[in-house]
Amino acid sequence: TQLLEQSPQFLSIQEGENLTVYCNSSSVFSSLQWYRQEPGEGPVLLVTVVTGGEVKKLKRLTFQFGDARKDSSLHITAAQPGDTGLYLCAGVHRDSGYALNFGKGTSLLVTP
């Protein structure tokens, strides 16, 4: 199993602050996905990045895939309480039938 390390594990910030979550691995991925999970629900896909160096934006969220396709980051600008949740990165390996390997997640709390 290829390991995906997410950092930080926990993050508590105030509304309006910026933050960055990191997802790192020693393995190369076919693509990398970011999911968001709210309490009592299953994860929901936010974005998939495929090309090394790719940057995708989803409103106040910016996702970047490393040039070597081994790492990724999620940056949130001006965080809002609605951003609170568990953020999970997941690497996709073509050689293992496109199965997902999940990181342990970053639990984000945004307080008003």
Next chain:
Amino acid sequence: DADVTQTPRNRITKTGKRIMLECSQTKGHDRMYWYRQDPGLGLRLIYYSFDVKDINKGEISDGYSVSRQAQAKFSLSLESAIPNQTALYFCATSDLVSGSFNEQFFGPGTRLTVL
């Protein structure tokens, strides 16, 4: 209506009991997955199925078995439940066509407690 449903949503059982968790999907996807989630450990893959006749072990299959009764149904069984199988269990589906992207759609989860 939800595209991926899981039953039951919550279950408390005793050590040694046989438990079945069920998953149904209306998305028409070929691929289905079972994960467990433990605090601080993320999601770990138990079993996955690419079609009715193709079932594969995941990272942590020991103590679990699965059955793909139809394209839309994938059940997870704990033959003899033990306390360290207490966790949140998720079923997920994905579309064969999406290939390398493999976006997965998750059910709402089953919270299982083994006493």
